[in-house]
Amino acid sequence: MINNKFFGRRRAEPPRPIPPGQYLEDGFPVLSAGPTPRVDTATWEFSIEIGGESVGKWSWEDMNALPQTALHTDIHCVTKWSKLDTDWRGVTIDALLEDAGVTAPTGFVMATCDGGYTTNVPTADIVDGKGMLVHTYDGEPLAPEHGGPIRLLIPHLYLWKSAKWIRGLKFMENDEPGFWERYGYHMYGDPWREQRYTGD
Amino acid sequence: MAAESKEPGAAWHIATVASVHDETPRVKLFRLNLPESLLKRGFHAGQYFDVRLTAPDGYQAQRSYSITSSPDQPNLIELAIELIADGEVSSYFHEAVEVGDRIEIRGPIGGHFTWLPLSTKPVLHIAGGSGIAPIMSMLRHRTSSESRARALLIFSARTEADILFHDELDQMAKSDPNFNHIIALTRGAPQIWNGEDRRIDRPMIDAAISTLVGSEELPDRAYVCGGSDFVESMGNYLLDSGMSHSDVRTERFGP
Incomplete structure (x- = not known):
């Protein structure tokens, strides 16, 4: 439907296409369902479970001793903003699985977090370099409100899949909805197909 | 709950x-009549x-706006739209939109930041500006x-002129013994002012918690809405x- 008096205040043409319905944002907005949880890296632990069985646990020191990977990417939030050319550093999910001595099972994974947040993604979307845990943004330690000390980053999906304050990954055979997915957000969340909500 | 809804809002209406x-120098209220296709769905506050x-x-440009009206008026939604500098959608609403215009919408969306009247527990609300x-x-x-659930609102605004829903909130507090509100003005209060004249700390x-539930208790639930930095500080407090x-x-x- 055309709004005849609407012309938009188009900002400079993006240097490359951004997903439909998104606008370019220079800042880094914060969206969380609750307050920023207090995370103590002295007692912090990250765990991976496959089919309900623990296959690996890492302390903060363990995490930092794993091979570190840099990533330059664009990010897209379901609340309509996209941010280009962001720089991250952290540990790929591949490196974690290798350190645990396991191969990624087929199926799905649920990310679990401090504060109780969860989100679901297909396993295929976090392996082969597609997903990582990031602790550094733009050369600085990741700020607590942005998910610090460490968050998941899956830049090819809407940002709610990149769970803040991550504490674990639970691999499972069947897909299950996480926190926002239970409230009607899309199970997969591909920004290029504008999969914001159930039915998109 | 919308949580169980199979179609949270995929289609545009x-x-x-x-x-x-x-409503204030920077905020206009828009009431939208919902189409037949959305009436059945209803929404939660x-x-x-x-x-x-x-x-x-x-x-195209898309933005999200919270509903300010009550779910017991299911045929309309009211949106409070603040004029944002360089905001292409807010400036369109402020400068061009008139009664009778048609607007594409989809929703309702969100289900975590909701309150149901079944709840009898004391609630603390903290709002900053249009976060109300x-x-x-x-x-x-x-x-x-x-x-009859007890509720207390702490509401921060810049100046008296910027207080959204000021009269209605005062009226609510006057007629409802279980509701209190504290308005905190951050950029100067009038000479006679029965609220606070500093940022919420x-x-x-x-x-406020002591007024709501006594000094030994905590509220069962707090809802905080406003700008990002505001919410971050309030969450920490x-x-x-x-x-x-x-x-x-x-x-x-x-x-």
């Missing part, structure tokens, strides 16, 4: 502007709608459903005061 009201504008050449929007829907629903929150993470629900507006 056309609403009609029923009224436009200058605290939810929002997406709005999509399309230019004649096909260029979803909380206003909760308070209006509280009034219309004759809820930890002592103000502790005093509430955790410092002893509230548990899961009892504090937040919604953040804008960058």
